Amino acid sequence: MTRVASLWRYMAAMPSLVPQPIRIDCVRRAVVLFGLLLGSCGPPPPRGDRIDLVLWKNQVGLDEAAITNVLIDRFNAGQHRWRVIAQSLPQGGYDQSIVAASLAGRMPCIVAVDSPMVARYAWAGHLRPLDGQVSAALLRRVSPAAVGRYGGHAYAVGQFDAALALYTRASILRRMHTRVPTLDRPWTGAEFQTLLERLKAEGAYRYPLDLATRDDKVSWWTYAFSPMLQSFGGDLIDRRTMTSAEGVLNGAPAQAFGAWFQALFAKGLVARAEPDENAFVKARAAIAYSGDWWEPDFRKAWGSDLLVLPPPDFGHGVVIGGGSWQWAISRTCPHPDGAGAFITFMLQDKQIAAMSDASGNVPVTEHAAALSRDFGPHGQSRVFFELMRRFARQRPATPAFPTIANAFTFAMRDVMDGKDVQDSLDDATDDIDRALADTVGVDDRGRARGAR
Incomplete structure (x- = not known):
């Protein structure tokens, strides 16, 4: 050969x-x-x-x-x-x-x-x-x-x-009589959910929140949505041992996250796939969840009305990808x-x-x-530095990460499509645990044990 x-x-x-x-x-x-x-x-x-x-x-x-x-x-x-x-x-x-x-x-x-x-x-x-x-x-x-x-x-x-944030407009929050969250006092998960449902009921937005789910890249889904899982109290793997996802990706907190995520689509709060990436710029969405790289376009569209806010705290602190x-x-x-x-x-x-x-x-x-x-x-742009400094967490530092990212993304896309949350997370956990078992670390010279 x-x-x-x-x-x-x-x-x-x-x-x-x-x-x-x-x-x-x-x-x-x-x-x-x-x-x-x-x-x-x-x-x-x-x-x-x-x-x-x-x-x-x-x-x-x-x-x-x-x-x-x-x-x-x-x-x-x-x-x-x-x-x-x-x-x-x-x-x-x-x-x-x-x-x-x-x-x-x-x-x-x-x-x-x-x-x-x-x-x-x-x-x-x-x-x-x-x-x-x-x-x-x-x-x-x-x-x-x-x-x-x-x-x-x-x-x-x-x-x-980079830093993830929520983008909205001050005029929208004033109209909805909703407080402006701060780095020290972000929205709770309940506050965020209430605002989304009120925006939906108002009728001005067919889908009030844009999560950029039209982007089907594994890198985006893991970077964007695993921090939400962490804020619920779950994680991609158990970082204490780095050897298993059991109990953290399919435990009760992760199931709560999956149920919430699925309900966003079932209730019409988020579009499964927006027709383009400009839902917030074109005023089709009231709130966008995205990275600092979108701030220039959003500020050009909305000027001083633009607000850059921390993501919600779903119970275990604000988390963004780092x-x-x-x-x-x-x-x-x-x-x-x-x-x-x-x-x-x-x-x-x-x-x-x-x-x-x-x-x-x-x-x-x-x-x-x-x-x-x-x-x-x-x-x-100071807010993005503060978001990074305060809330950024790395994705798991393991050689199995490519499999972890794929498994999590496929599970969350299944959840979005209405499939059983527990089954989807269990399947992802099994895939990840198999990959973790195959990546057994490095020897004292830094060479992969068992690597070809």
């Missing part, structure tokens, strides 16, 4: 955050892309007195891509030992390209990793810990959700995060000190603030927020 054929078989069998038809197409693209990049990802020869460090990043929005390139240029210009050379890979086949390169021993030195995938990459031996390369004191300054940890080690760290794209060092990087120097540079408050100003992403340190245009104490 050829090396490419072997890689194909391995990647096609990988658990994924996307449904099977999409995954196979991504694998095909990844194999082609990997072949094109294969010759450029090994340790390159020094140019002059400098050592080149290849960096892989996923293709992102134009603003984020542009400022990332600016910061790389700053790093290269600010010292004379290292030269970072960035290569962008298509989002669709990114994970598969990382795996293929690692199996072939052709990983770049620096890789961008989506936060939920850090544990899987560490478990599989694709990454090395940041120990000794990025100081522990520096990592302590960063929001906990922006540090990717596994097995007692930090493996990745990001410059930015963790975005982060920088990591590959296990085969021949110059981890250079990669560590680059990551340390990117974590300077000045560089984090520059990223936030250019891209709108939420900065992950207090000092960077203070330096930024919009996230300082009196900035227009």
Whole structure:
């Protein structure tokens, strides 16, 4: 069997955050892309007195891509030992390209990793810990959700995060004689439910709440709705042991969450799939649940009438998803000190603030927020920094996360469609427990036990 054929078989069998038809197409693209990049990802020869460090990043929005390139240029210009050379890979086949390169021993030195995938990459031996390369004191300054940890080690760290919020309009709450919730006193679940039902009864909105359920991506459903499960008192897995979902994904609190979620659709409070993503902008919905990335569009539509509010507290505190794209060092990087120097540079408050100003992403340190245009104490977007700082929780740091995300999403879509809540959650729990049993950790060298 050829090396490419072997890689194909391995990647096609990988658990994924996307449904099977999409995954196979991504694998095909990844194999082609990997072949094109294969010759450029090994340790390159020094140019002059400098050592080149290849960096892989996923293709992102134009603003984020542009400022990332600016910061790389700053790093290269600010010292004379290292030269970072960035290569962008298509989002669709990114994970598969990382795996293929690692199996072939052709990983770049620096890789961008989506936060939920850090544990899987560490478990599989694709990454090395940041120990000794990025100081522990520096990592302590960063929001906990922006540090990717596994097995007692930090493996990745990001410059930015995101934050989920409720969006509505002050004029709507005045009309409904409803108080404006605050970070210190969010709506309770009962208050939120009462408002939704009153808005429905008023007749101005066919579906008063937009949950972006038209987006069928596994990443959105897990990021958006597992925090609600946590606020009810459940979770995706038992984080005390990290070995089972039994009792937390299918226990009484999780069943209460599932019943509430199902009732949103049964009562006509949420559309199963809006015709487009502009329900709030077009005034079809009174409230939208979404991320900070929608704030510019919503503010353009509603100006000073716009309110950005914390999600409800369903009994166990407000919870939002935490963790975005982060920088990591590959296990085969021949110059981890250079990669560590680059990551340390990117974590300077000045560089984090520059990223936030250019891209709108939420900065992950207090000092960077203070330096930024919009996230300082009196900035227009300060609420998102506070939401992240107070309420963000990472998704479970386990190599089984792709299966967890798929199982939870399929269960919640079944619940939305009216299927039995208990059966749906039990099925997801069984799938997750099987996956957890297959991911048994790493040995003392960081290599996956039993990995192929």
